[in-house]
Amino acid sequence: MNWFLVSIKKEKEHNKNISIKSKIQNEFPLCEVEETVFQSHNINMIYATNQSIHNKQFQFGDLFIIGDIKIHNKKELISKYDLEYGQSNESLVIQMYKRKGIACIDDLVGEFSFVIFDKRYNRVYAIRDQIGVKPLFWVCKKDEYIFSSDIFLLKDFFDVQDLNYEYFGEFYERNGTIDIPSTPFKQVNRISSGHYVLIEEEKEVVSRQYWDLSDIRNEIRYSNESEYFEKFYEILNEAVNCRLIKGKYNSVLLSGGLDSTSIYSLAKMNEENSIASVSAVFDELKECDERDYFEELLMKYEDEGNYVNLDNKLMFEDFPNNIPFTYEPNVSSISSEFSINIAKVSVKKGFYNVLSGFGGDQLLTGSLYITRDHLKKLRIKKLFSFLTDYSIYTNTSAYQNMINYTLKPNIVKNFVRNESEYYKTIEEKLKKIPTYSKKELYFEISNAKAHLYIDRTIGGITGTDMNHPFLDRRLIEFMYKIPGDLRFTPEYSKYILRKSMRNILTPTITDRLNKTTHLAYTYKSLKKNWDSIIKVIEHPIIVNELGLISKEEWKENVGKWRNGLETRSDFWTLLAIEIWIKKLMRKVELN
Template identity: 30%
Template sequence: MGAICGVYNQNLVPLNPEELNRMSMKMNHYKEKTEYSFRRGPIGLIEINLNVLLEKRKDNKIINFEEYYIVADCRIDNKKNLIRELEIIDSQISDPELILLSYMKWKERCVHYLIGDFTFTIWNSKENVLFCARDHLGMRPLFYKLKKNSFLFATDIRAIHNTFGITNWDTDYLADFLYKKGMPNDFDTPYPEVKQLPKGSYAIITPTKVSICRYWKLDYKKKIIYKDDMAYVEHFTEIFKEAVYQRMRGNGAVSIFMSGGLDSTSIYAQAKKLQHPNTISTISCVFDEYKEADERNYITAMLEMYKENNYHFLVSDNYWILKNFPNYAPEMDEPNRNALSYGMVYNSYLMAKKNGAKIALTGYAGDQVFGYNPYYITSYLRRLQFGDFINEAKLLSKQNNDTLLWTVKNYVLKTFKQQHEPPTILLPNIHNMCQERFQERNQIKDPGIRAHYDYIDQSQNLYLRRLVSESLGIEERHPFLDVRLVEFLFSIPLEQKIKNAETKVLLRKSMKNLLPSTILNQSGKASTNMLLFQGLRNEWKQLQPKLKSPILADLGLIDGSKFLDKITRYRHGELTRGMEYLSALQLELWLQEHTK
């Protein structure tokens, strides 16, 4: 995988080669790459390949069959099915070739046959038509820009648009970023001139128009009901095995970022059980000074259970947020909340790199796809299961150290009045405008299901991690964000995900005997809040002047004095509504770097 970009002159005027050269120069942050390019008439295409997958292309050029040409950033996970469906003899066919043959047979309907992480563009030189598509969950990005009579596209905004010295921001994008607590929407960008092809969508570009069609979205009405619990376990285990196995496919070693939590250890256990031919190692962030964040006891139990010798600990006490501010993160085309923790992210990947990894697996999004949220207890009440409701409410209260009355008031009564979602950092009028832009999710009446839908919808916040990993020649992959797994978990009954206030019920059943009991039975997570407090204290002298007159306040999005007060309180160890204010902090710092 890697990156793609290109230009199509819709007026069919031959493309100036300098346009393509400029794009290529903007993509120089990719290392250990192979670059392919194609230019003919009104079209120019570039593909940057990180050489992660096993299958090699037959010659050093853009892939084409007949009049069709393709550039792709992809990994296809259902190759065997497609090879059989397309009656292909060569089992070593590359993923882009497989996509192209699928398109030649099914045209735009090909996206319904593809499973995996992908973004690609196909040029039909005979009909002068460009076809672009993005995978179901939006794991790989695709940005585009209309410029006079040209359609420009790229997986990195910098290839098609200047990202510094900006005077005109897309304030809807900025507001949505804050409304969703640091999770950007999937159709806009910070720049009004640049748009994003939404996840689960394709575009058809002809000399006269640009058409965008949504081919997939998560169906909140679909239900999967089995007669007995074991059927759910078997189905989940089958999908989970496949999700892990396919994400280990490649021509190099695999590093697994393994904490002491249930998600990443499950991926490691499944990877070991599958006996994949690729070498496996683990990378774990541990803490010598901050004992409340250290999970070595869980990690060590896991390593001992599998007699794993190829493991690596990254002592992370000194990787506080905003370290070396203002030079705390790499150049980014978009804001990303994880940029605050760049030091830990970068050094984790650097350790994987030094150990020869070409692929990194994470437990990211396990929380999101299993959908834990306290509003789940309302589902029992809506189904008139009063005994189960009381039981779950009591257990939830005990787990959160709340009174039963407080739990019922905030997680039940307020939901019926639609008052359970707290206000955001946004000014009230801006908050209300954002709510109106996301009306689709408001159609889901059950607050527990709506929160689960939101978690999945907002789970692809991976820009910084992709930027860091691919700059080191590593591809990061996330088994829990397999579309088949996501669809299954969203459609099964609540009790298979949360029961007796215990989360990830199905995962725990599936991993029985594969994980130490200490991990299977644990609840809660280790806290790394001390890295936040330490970072604000250590970098405050340089940081505080930047927050006195925030651009976000000048744009009419937030109350600047309230913002500064909240960050100041964080510095002193008082953390409330951290997700949204830290998202605002990163967005503000990013805006200051990119504003003229």
């Protein structure tokens, strides 16, 4: 885990040093960090990490840079820009910037948020990666700009009680997926994914988008399917390997599904870097246990695996104190104990660099919307074949499926409220995307960002670095460019993944059709801890002050949640807002 903060005075010279080490350790008491500070005239840069710092360089002549930077296409960049090997990520970016200016960021593949101060022209650039894996926030004071990797590092520069109530409406409309400039705090701004902010003397702050998936127009067409499988394998393999580090420090959060097992198997094929697995298992809650799937794979690679039994390590213990506080509402934080328990064991075993299969569902699970594309291209026979087979496999109405997916498709209507501004925004965005398979992929990848907000909190608590190979920019762009049929067939989803990984997985996994859920685990957790849960949520702020839901609707859905029944689709989003505001109020009281 890396953290950073940079303060740039508009005119005056800095007269005091700033530290972030104490702030990090106050937030994450068990986190041991090293800090390095750089100061020059009107700029202060502070970088901290839970790993060793080796000769961190911030200044390159009249150029200054700080950030959390992981570049995954170094070889290509070195060749394209005719650079020397062995440079740090910061040095590489600066050398590119010298050659091409800020346009160089178009060539970056990786996960990054960083700030460049160009003293020659008194310009500040703050850049966030294309997918939004690394966060970046900023505050503007009277004579100072402050940028940071995390909101909590900015607490000296804003009032945590000065809430932006419009934000919660946005959070609700977007069902917990936030990638907009605003934050819960009026004075704190976010840089959206694929954007950079430019600050110049005596000019307005400008935010510019430099990458968006919907802008990609070229397509990939191969002569046969095997070529797609081979290329997909190549890109995913690179996405996995560039996220491994040298030594015995890597693990995969291994379940019995296609996504994590594919990452584990590809990592095992790499002889340079070792990989271990850490898995949740259940002896009592058999329906949640997946050992029947992944133990055969462990045998294939002569690996014993590391198990974490969660039968009695339940969620919602000491509710809501057990839910880690993040400086934004976070749907994933509600169930984060599950991941935290596994991550703690991984670190205890010495594996702090953790890979997960997150993003695989969003990237690779197509749907029957592909039939709309078949209709457009007059592939009538294929259209009816898909509709018929899918309806048989899922025991659903072929007629209704044709209405919903082929004749009157509306991808966002099931996920976004029709009257919301976000509905209009995303509807306009999807209009310029030519096919429904691409529209769906764009929407799914946009929603994948909701999970990423919890990674830094889990990392701080446990000492892990979380990595998600399926969110690799190269892989996302490849899937966007190829025919939609390769994501979905009526028989099963993730077609290209199943076919590409067949030789390195086991038939038990590649032929698997069902998906394990943890409903029994969630229900057991609710049943045991319900008395403490209901005390917190029975008088909700989201009803009384924010007006996001009626009292009656809230009471009804809380009852359904308690009894394991299906709740409204936005229930977890509402719950996340409710818990977050109450935890913030408690935090303010304690301070």
